[in-house]
Amino acid sequence: xxxxxxxxxxxxxFLTGEGAAWRIAGAAMLVxxxxxxxxxQMFNRLQLKDTFSVLPNWRFFAPTPAMHxxxxxxxxLGADGTTxxxxxxxxxxxRKPWQIAWFPTRRPEKAVFDICSEILHVxxxxxxxxxxxxxxxxxxxxxxxxxxARGETPETVRGFQFxxxxxxxxxxxxxxxxVFVSPYTxxxxxxxxxxxxxxxxxxxxxxxxxxxxxxxxS
Numbered sequence: 001x002x003x004x005x006x007x008x009x010x011x012x013x014f015l016t017g018e019g020a021a022w023r024i025a026g027a028a029m030l031v032x033x034x035x036x037x038x039x040x041q042m043f044n045r046l047q048l049k050d051t052f053s054v055l056p057n058w059r060f061f062a063p064t065p066a067m068h069x070x071x072x073x074x075x076x077l078g079a080d081g082t083t084x085x086x087x088x089x090x091x092x093x094x095r096k097p098w099q100i101a102w103f104p105t106r107r108p109e110k111a112v113f114d115i116c117s118e119i120l121h122v123x124x125x126x127x128x129x130x131x132x133x134x135x136x137x138x139x140x141x142x143x144x145x146x147x148x149a150r151g152e153t154p155e156t157v158r159g160f161q162f163x164x165x166x167x168x169x170x171x172x173x174x175x176x177x178x179v180f181v182s183p184y185t186x187x188x189x190x191x192x193x194x195x196x197x198x199x200x201x202x203x204x205x206x207x208x209x210x211x212x213x214x215x216x217x218s
Contacts (some may be wrong), residue, residue, distance in 0.1 A: 072089040114135070159184050
């Protein structure tokens with residue numbers, strides 16, 4: 001007569017014996033992977049604790065599709081007090097056939113998208129909070145390095161200003177909209193900030209930032 005098997009016997013065999021540690025680790029990996037794919041924000045805590053990005057994220061599609069394209073623009077303030085035209089911060093390059101398999105230069109595009117997302121996330125808290133974010137500081141240093149690479153110096157360019165614009169892409173029925181305009185930023189990071197820089201940035205809807213060069217106000 002056979003001895004009745006306990007209902008917990010399979011669980012006991014799974015958790016004990018040779019290879020138990022690997023089985024437990026594999027089960028935890030499977031459960032964690034499935035949980036991080038869930039659209040609920042509650043499961044995002046797992047990813048926050050996943051310091052080494054062990055758990056994959058296969059959520060290819062955003063729950064709320066993007067309806068706008070965002071573009072950064074900048075202009076400079078010359079040593080003679082004149083401002084340049086607004087120029088687009090364009091890091092998106094034309095696509096090539098081989099980029100289907102090899103596209104390392106896509107990273108700057110992703111970086112600009114992440115910077116934009118971080119700034120928009122805290123924009124409603126005031127621009128004093130925005131200027132303290134790593135995204136704002138990264139964008140400022142990127143523009144400063146780009147101007148220096150073009151040969152600009154503090155003797156020729158006193159500083160620069162940038163803006164974030166929102167557009168609907170191929171939908172031309174809506175006009176592009178300015179989200180914000182930054183304060184004046186000296187090209188020399190050690191230069192004292194002027195009164196212009198001390199003022200908080202204003203939404204572009206209420207500041208007439210014309211793209212044509214104009215004499216800077218004192």
